[in-house]
Amino acid sequence: MFYVLLLCLPLLCYSEYILLITKELRLDPLAGYHAVELLQRFMVKYIEDYITTPTPKGATSNHPRHYEDAVYNKLKDKFPLIIFSCVQLASKLSLHSHMIDNNTAVHFLHSVGCTVSKQALLESELMVLKGLKFRLNVLNPLTYVEILLEVLGHNEPSIPLKHLYHYCHHVLQFISLERTAIYETLLMATTECVSPSREQREKFVPVTEDCMLLGVGVIAVAAFILRKWEEVVGELSHITRISKRSITDFAHATLVHIVGISSSITPLS
Numbered sequence: 001m002f003y004v005l006l007l008c009l010p011l012l013c014y015s016e017y018i019l020l021i022t023k024e025l026r027l028d029p030l031a032g033y034h035a036v037e038l039l040q041r042f043m044v045k046y047i048e049d050y051i052t053t054p055t056p057k058g059a060t061s062n063h064p065r066h067y068e069d070a071v072y073n074k075l076k077d078k079f080p081l082i083i084f085s086c087v088q089l090a091s092k093l094s095l096h097s098h099m100i101d102n103n104t105a106v107h108f109l110h111s112v113g114c115t116v117s118k119q120a121l122l123e124s125e126l127m128v129l130k131g132l133k134f135r136l137n138v139l140n141p142l143t144y145v146e147i148l149l150e151v152l153g154h155n156e157p158s159i160p161l162k163h164l165y166h167y168c169h170h171v172l173q174f175i176s177l178e179r180t181a182i183y184e185t186l187l188m189a190t191t192e193c194v195s196p197s198r199e200q201r202e203k204f205v206p207v208t209e210d211c212m213l214l215g216v217g218v219i220a221v222a223a224f225i226l227r228k229w230e231e232v233v234g235e236l237s238h239i240t241r242i243s244k245r246s247i248t249d250f251a252h253a254t255l256v257h258i259v260g261i262s263s264s265i266t267p268l269s
């Protein structure tokens with residue numbers, strides 16, 4: 001099931017849109033990452049429903065490619081609005097953001113070439129809410145980063161938290177945008193195989209959904225950039241029980257993409 005979604009991800013590169021809307025509307029970055037999580041959950045639910053609802057004509061085969069096309073075709077027109085609804089919902093849950101009211105929403109959407117009525121906006125929001133079964137209280141990677149940093153600062157007061165936090169924002173943004181490529185590199189590194197099998201890919205899916213690993217990875221990369229690797233990574237491993245090896249693998253996969261895949265970086269130890 002999730003494998004199907006994984007196939008859809010490169011096609012629907014929505015994180016970038018969400019982060020741009022968040023910036024444009026001057027929302028708290030937390031609201032943006034929250035919106036990404038909401039959208040992901042909504043899509044999983046949507047695809048699950050789509051697959052489990054029998055098609056009357058029996059037109060779709062069992063091949064994931066066909067699901068992907070069918071779901072994409074069905075959602076294509078509504079998708080910009082669905083993305084926006086997720087941001088709007090996230091803005092309503094954020095403590096530090098103003099809520100996007102329906103005037104701002106309609107104006108904004110109009111300015112990006114998507115003309116909708118307030119009624120359509122409301123319906124889209126309700127559709128997303130129902131799809132999520134009104135469960136909006138999901139954790140997002142930035143929350144993990146913030147909580148981990150707090151514990152880290154408590155345990156190791158010498159770590160320059162403010163600096164680290166600043167870099168974490170950039171690193172998380174980079175990972176969110178290059179997600180597919182980074183996890184592909186990580187998959188290849190962990191399987192030691194350039195073309196992993198379908199089975200290996202399926203086994204790897206929980207890794208891609210592990211927010212704790214992502215949070216730790218983000219901080220580790222930021223620490224590497226700030227030359228605080230030694231102090232930070234040992235402590236992160238201690239806090240989360242994620243092995244230093246796993247943290248290193250994740251950081252390496254990310255740094256390879258930050259530096260550019262063709263250049264080599266000194267192996268981390």
Ligand SMILES: *[C@@H]1O[C@H](CO)[C@@H](O)[C@H](O)[C@H]1NC(C)=O
Pocket residue numbers: 101102103118119122
């Ligand atoms: C638009 O927002 C106003 C004020 O929040 C509200 O009273 C109105 O019902 C909304 N309209 C729609 C169609 O959602």
